[in-house]
Amino acid sequence: MTPADSTGRRLARLWGVVLLIALGVFVWQVRDGLPTDTRLTALLPPDRQSPLIERAGEQLGQPFADRFVLLVSAPDLGDAAGALAEALGAADDGQLVARLDWRDVDLADADPRESLDRYRYRLLPPALRETIHTDGGTSLVQPALERLFSPTASPQPVADPFGLLDRWLAARDDSPVTPWHGLLTVRGDDGTRHALLIGQLAANPYSLPAQQALTETLAAFESAHPEASLLHSGLIFHAAAGARQARHEITTIGLGAFVGLIAILLAVFRSPRTLVSLLLPLGCGLLVALPLTLALFGRLHLMTLAFGASLIGVAIDYALHLQCDRAIQGRAFRLRALLPGLTLGLVSSLAAYLAQALTPLPGLRQMAVFAAAGLAGAWLTVVLWLPRLRLPAHPATARIAERLWRLTTPRISRSRGVAVIAVGLSLALLGLIAARLTVDDSLHLLNPSSAERLAEERQVQHLLGSDTGSHFLLVTAPDEPALLSRLAALGDALDAAIADGLSIGYDDLADRVPPPAVQDANLAAVTTLYGEPLATLVERAGLPERVVREARARLDGVPRLDVASWLAMPAGQGDRRLWLGRVAQHGSDTLAATLVLTGLDTPAEVARIEAIAHAREGTIYVDRVARLSGLLGELRRHIAVWVGVALAALTLLLVWRYRWRAWRVVAPPLGALLGVLAVFAALGIPLNVFSQLGLLLVLGIGLDAGIFSAEHGRRPATWLAISLSTLTSVLAFGLLAFSATPALHYLGLTCLIGLTLVWLLVPWVRPDPTPAKESAHGNDHP
Amino acid sequence: MIADAAALPRLTLRSAPNRLRGFLAGRIASATDKETVMRLLILLSLLWAMPALAFDLDDLQHRLAATPDLQGRFVQQRHLADLDTDLTSRGRFRYQRDTRVVWILEQPVEDRMVFTPEDAGRLSEADGERGNDDRRRQQAATLLMNLLDGDWQALETRFAITLDGDAEAWQATLEPRQDALRRYLSRIRLAGGRYVERLAMHAANGDVLTVRFSDQRPLDDAR
Known part of the structure; x- marks a missing residue:
């Protein structure tokens, strides 16, 4: 044994060096923080169309991540809004908000009339252009005269005697926000007036101090102003609620699971050192996985971290089997006896992943x-290091194993009858699953916000x-005039549909930047208006003759308004989200923009929009929520197919090793799988990507249990290890069934049901405990 | 909580703040100077109603409660700085407390403008010109209510107000506090005795709107 022992020692040392290197690499990789990725779509393969859709969606959603909106209603609105604004400004020593807009003057620093000055003659509301077409503009003289003499107007007789720019701006005015008593306000459906406060966060919405500062400030405001009521909107409120929920669950579910786990392991092994030795392989596994994943993929997706870390939970199996065996065998323990089982367990899990x-x-x-x-x-840590650690073996472990063995060995003899019943039951369950199981890939699985918060968000x-x-039309064209024309034509088509009863709204860049052809037509109409009608106006108003000359002179060399100029203006800032600019598509350069749709609620409305988009070149309809749900569904189906393939391959491998006894290995995982799906089908719980990831865990632990049961089924130590493995996994993951976060809830529910079934099934598929066959090495098959 | 960053923004957050900053900014900016003029008109109507005895804003506020309805004549002169020209117009006005201010232009064109508080908007009979002017109209009218209620605090958040002279010949100067407003308006002057007699609004671009009031008397019962 000496050469083998020295080889083992050398390997153990080498493994230590590898882990040290891994640690070094990991520390270097995270020197600037752990590079993580939260984009759901990062999980999915890029295709030709989706990068653009992806970018469009990001661009439409991004500006709102770091803003929040508050609506206050109170008997004295000015007082309440002022107090709230002051509190927000002072929050976190003035570090919470970078900017707060709540007075009307806060938004007044971007007068579009200054920047649009030279372009105004090319911008006309379509109705006005029609009027000039019809009567040459004579009907516009009287309103212009009234404007000149109204005490409320500020006329510019030379620059804009007919006030065209004001009319254009007014025609674009569809905001329900009105300045009132120096505040920004909106009216509720019941007529209540709310003061509006828009905050720009100085920090990331996921920053806990920022969340805390905001929550505390609002709570203080609400207790100081019980008469005021608040409506919130903004990512930070959802993030804060999510963080609160996570904290709550960590202290209840998480702590409960942890305490339970430690208590059980201590009760069985009666040694803190053994406990540490069980957790050591987990830590080493993470130490290998983290730097390797980062090196291969550059960044870590949070889904990977969440699920990957839990899948490593399977790894505790190896340590449990080794420690259970050692605790009971004592000095008779030999790693070699366990090695085939451990290896097969690893191979089966590796194959699945x-x-x-x-x-x-x-x-x-x-x-x-x-x-x-x-x-x-x-696995390597278990095999190379654990046998070398000197650990106490408490006699209680063996006693517990014996008692557990006696208690859980089925009393009914496993006759042909039981097998027939089992097969019949399986077929019945399969039928139930086929008939009743539904799937759900909706995006709300990823959304931890409560229904009330989402309703409040919608109300605001x-x-x-x-x-x-989230609903938009993505429009592409080879150049800017063509793109603007397409957008404008699309707007016309939507207007026609709206006039025809389609109750939607839309936000179109071409409403602000008309296509060049329209701008030219507008200028021609203004030139007509500046003929006879202008002369009449100047004469009737008693303005000097030169006003006519000077006004007309301004029509020379009027520039066309292009998208870049508009977006650069303060007034055009809000439209930047709609502009995607030059993008590469189908190997050529093209321009892209979005037209955002609102109020699209029913499938009939969606069908109508799709028809409009379909009839047009370079226009596609995108429902971001549906698209992301589709991606989740795709992820779920891919996992199902590949796990199926892996299972089939594994079954072949198991048949090769165990021949006809392979059913003893696959029965616990497959039975559990069947059971979980049947429970879901019977209770009407839809299958989703998260329950499926849970099934993967059930399969992994179930297969390990099946393999160990087949390898060393007659030993109480093995059964104790299997029981501990399922119990710890139920505690670690099954309790997540009580989480309020949908994703975790489904993962946990699946594990809870599945792992319980694994544990219940194993005693029924154990090899017969006939003394004749009792041997620690009953596994030397070809 | 795993991927809420990915799921939430587009699922729930809408574009309000972003859109606000674009168009609303313009609307409010363009509304601001008009609103300021209206503010004046209104301030005015409030001062008409006030026997100009008190030079303390609190006193003034008290007297407002007893404001009678008024009518009279006006001459409005708009000086256009860049043309160095004056546009002059004349007409009558009627002020009904809590209800409306009617501005009846007689020369050189005939026009009738009615300003009502927002909540009474539906009551307005001469509401011909709706539509684009709604927002401006409502703002002005809402301000009217505000001022008629004597909400000096609201005005003082925007203007530094100084009051000089005595009850028979007084003068008030309002200077904008905020830069945003100051870009349109440099100051407002009001002068009068028993009633407001003169209003001058100096725009930042050099234009000056001057209104002189005459023949002021309580409104006839036959409205």
Whole structure:
């Protein structure tokens, strides 16, 4: 044994060096913080169309991440809004908000009349252009005269005697926000007036200090002003609620699970050192997985971290089997006896995860690499290090194993009858699943916000008349005039549909920057208006003759308003979200912009929009929520297919090793799988990507249990290890079923049901405990 | 909480603030100077109603409660700085407390403008010119209400107000406090005795709007 022992020692040392290097690499990788990725779409493969859609969606959503909106209603609105604004400004020593807009003058620093000055003769509301067409503009003289003499107007007889720019701006005015008593206000459906406060966060909405400062400031305001009521909108409120929920769940579910886990392991092994030795492989697994994933993918997706870390939970199996065996065998313990089982367990899990690495989905590949690397690291630690650690073996462990064995061995003899019943039951469950199981890929699974908060969000958006940016038309064209023409034509088509009863709204860049042809037609109409009608106006108003000359002179060399100039103006800032600019598509350069739709609620409305988009070149309709849900569905189907393939391959491998006894290995995981799906089908719980990731965990732990049961089924130590493995996993993941976050809830529910079923099934598929066959090495098969 | 960053913004957050900054900015900017003129008109109507005895804003506020309805004549002169020209117009006005200010232009064109508080907007009979002017009209009218209620605090948040002279010949100067307003308006002057007799609004571009009031008397019962 001496050469083998020295080889083992050398390997253990080498493994220590590898881990040290991994630690060094990881520390270097995270020197600027852990590079993480939260984009759901980063999990999915890029295709030709989606980068543009992706960018459009990001651009429409991004500006709102760092802003928040508050609507205050109170008997004395000015007082309440003023107090709230003051409190927000002072919050966190003035570090919370970078900018707060709540007085009418706060938004008054961007007068579009200054920047649009030279372009105004090319900008006319379509109705006005029609009027000039019809009567040459004579009907515009009287309103212009009234304007000149109204005490409320500020006429510019030379620059704009007919006040065309004011009319154009007024025609574009669809905001429900009105200045009132120096405040910005909106009216509720019931006529209540709300003061509007728009805050620009100085920090990231996920920053906990910022969330805390904002929450505390608002709470203080609400207790000081019980008469005022507040409506919130903004990512930071959702993020704060999510963080609060997570904290709450960590202190209840998480702490409960942790305490339970430690208590059980201590009760069984009666040694803190053994406890540490069980957790050591997990830590080492992570130490291998993290730097490797970062090196291969550059950044870590949060989904990978969440699920990958839990998949490594399978790794505790190896340590449990080794420690249970050692605690009971004492000096008779030999690693060699366990090695086939441990190896097969690793191979089966690696196969399941690496199958996913072959998928075209980058996110799934990353999860697979992370889990596989973690498992391999944990396994190596178990095999190379754990046998060398001197650990106490408490006699209680053996006693517990014996008692558990006696209590859970089925009393009914496993006759042909039981097998027939089992097969019949399986077929019935399969039928139930086929008939009743539904799937759900909707995006709300990723959204931890409560229904009330989402309703409040919608109410604020409704009051502000704003859009979600989640339904839009993506329009492309080879050059700017063509793109603007397409947008304008699309706007006309939508106007026609709206006039025809379609109740939607839209936000179109071509409303602000008309296509060049329209701008030219506008200038021609203004030239007509500046003929006879201008002369009449000047004469009737008693203005000097030179006003006519000077006004006409301004029509020479009027520049066309282009998109770049408009977006550069303060007034055009709000439209930057709609402009995608030059993009590469189908190998050529093209220009792209979005037209955002609002109030699209029913499938009939969507169908109508799709028809309008379909009839037009370079126009596609995008429903971002539906698209992301579709991506989630795609992820779910890919996982299902590849896990199926991996299972089939594994079954072949198991049949090769165990021949007809392979059913003993696959029965617990497959039975649990069947059971979970049947419970879901019976209760009407839809299957989603998260429950499916839970099934993956059930499969991994179930397979390990099946393999160990087949390898060393007659030993109480093995059964104790299997029981501990399922119990710890139920505690770690199954309790997530009580989480209020949908994703975690479904993962946990699946684990809870599935792992319980694994545990219940294993005693029924154990090899017969006939003394004749009792042997620690009953596994020396070809 | 895993991927809410990815799911939330586009799921729930709308573009209000962003859109606000664009167009609303313009609307409010263009409304501001008009509104300021209206503010004046209104301030005016409030001062008409006030026997100009008190030079303390609090006193003034008290007297407002007893403001009678007024009518009279006006001459409005708009000096256009860049043309160095004056546009002059004449007419009558009627002021009904809590209800409306009617501005009846007689020369050189005939026109009738009615300013009502927002909530009474539906009551307005001469509401011919709706539509684009709604926002401006409502703002002005809402301000009217504000001022008729004697809300000097609201005016003082925007203007530094100084009051000089005595009850028989007084003069008030209002200077904008905020830069945004000062870009349109440099100052407002009001002068009068028993009633307001003269109003001058100096725009930042050099234009001056001057209104002189005459023949002021309580409104006939036959409205």
